[in-house]
Amino acid sequence: MILVTGASGQLGRLIVASLLQRGTPASQIIAAVRSPEKAQDLAEQGILVRQADYMDTASLAAAMEGVKRVVLVSSSEVGQRTVQHKNLIQAAQEVKVERLAYTSMLNAQHSPLALAAEHVETEQVLQDSGIPHVLLRNGWYSENYTGTVAMAIEHGAVLGCAEEGKYATAARADYAEAAAVAITAENQAGKVYELAGDNAFTLAEYAQKVSQVSGKNVVYKNLSEAEYTNALVQVGLPEGFAGILADSDAGAAKGALFDDSKTLSALIGRPTTPIEDSIKAAL
Template identity: 60%
Template sequence: MIAVTGVSGLLGRLVVEDLLQSVEAKNLLAIVRSPSKVSDLAERGVQVRASDYNDQAAMQQALAGVEKLLLISSSEVGQRAVQHRNVIEAAKAAGVKLIAYTSLLHADSSPLGLAGEHVATEKMLKDSGIPFVLLRNGWYTENYIASVPPALQHGVFIGSAGEGKIASASRADYAAAAAKVMTLDNQAGKVYELAGDRGWTLAELAAEVSKQSGKTVAYQNLAEADFTAALLGAGLPGGLAAMLANSDIGASKGGLFDDGRQLSQLIGRPTTTLEESVRAALSAL
């Protein structure tokens, strides 16, 4: 049986949908806090069990009979290390044979502040004795595409990434990679550095939005503190604003770039281009 955590989230849901293309529903387990959010998957034959990253005992029960587990990193930055430890210890107690973990691109050398909890989790996996595979995901293109509407409204796209190249891919690309790894044999010990086929700068993103929308959008590079303040002014929570600004600074230092093309090799097709992502975003407006 293959289990996926966080299936009510955007990535987890996509992974299960991909797995359903090659794995019988009865052999898939969706682990969620609220089963009602994935009731449609249950109706299609997917097993659904309730658990929470904060409840190790419940997680151990949920993982009964599971052979492979995809641990999708928690969305609660700052609490990830403790939560991931709960899942890993529960998996060990339940006899899980392989854990795949969604880490961060080049986590062990990344300049992003987000890397710390991922590195800690990778060490937990090594210390656990459970065979594991690391899916070191780069940035989702959606992280930046979400800012297209305000950029069009104000004629400016703001950030702190400077000329840093961002080799992003769509969430669907990363989901396809995770699903593929869960169905392959002999994955224990592998480390995948996953990123988009082509890197781009925020200035290039602004130019692409201008080109496709017919409205002039310029890129304005800000100091980290100024970008954080702007995000706070836009209504983002303090922790999220600080994380996004810090990640942009990390991008300016090359932290979100990789040209190894392991992602497209794994999924057997080119990754979603920036042009395609911008087109989809504009068509949704």
């Protein structure tokens, strides 16, 4: 039995889909979700849906019954992640799971991004647990930018503070497939994968690609980190989250979101999804 956490979320759903596509029977997949009513479509496919809350250790213990492998999709609750992940890892440890795959961050150990800290802490918890594990250090999702492509077209601008920093992005589905491979293939325990897209781009180049795909003129406007944070707040983002996004852009300016190893495409056995395709899909 393979348990996928956050299975009703964007990445978790894609991991479940990829497991099915790769031949894992639905009856061997457990979708661990906080709200089972949001995973009714998964249950209808024959997948076992179990309620599990990162902060409810009893629910985690119950969800782990009969589980041999776990895909720990990192929590979206920044500031709570380490505690939440530790609770899940302890539940997995108690049932002696044979493998756990964790979605960490690209070059987590050396990343200047504020988001990296909780990933590093989680990796250490995993190391200390003794559970055989594989680290999936995911780079930036293409959807982090294409999710707001309509707004960029409307205003004729992509905003950021990444300067000439390169983003080696890939589609969520690419990272999901990597997780499915890592949890099902042989000889994965102990592996650390630095995962990123095959083709990197600056935000100025991204704006050019948006222009080419949409037929509308879109340019990149580089701001200071403080200016970009303020711009994000003005469009409705909470100040703390806006600061995290701006910090990530500033980190990209230092090369934190670039990787040219092509480890991801090698793992999944195909090229990663070009950013142009993700732009088209978003539109």
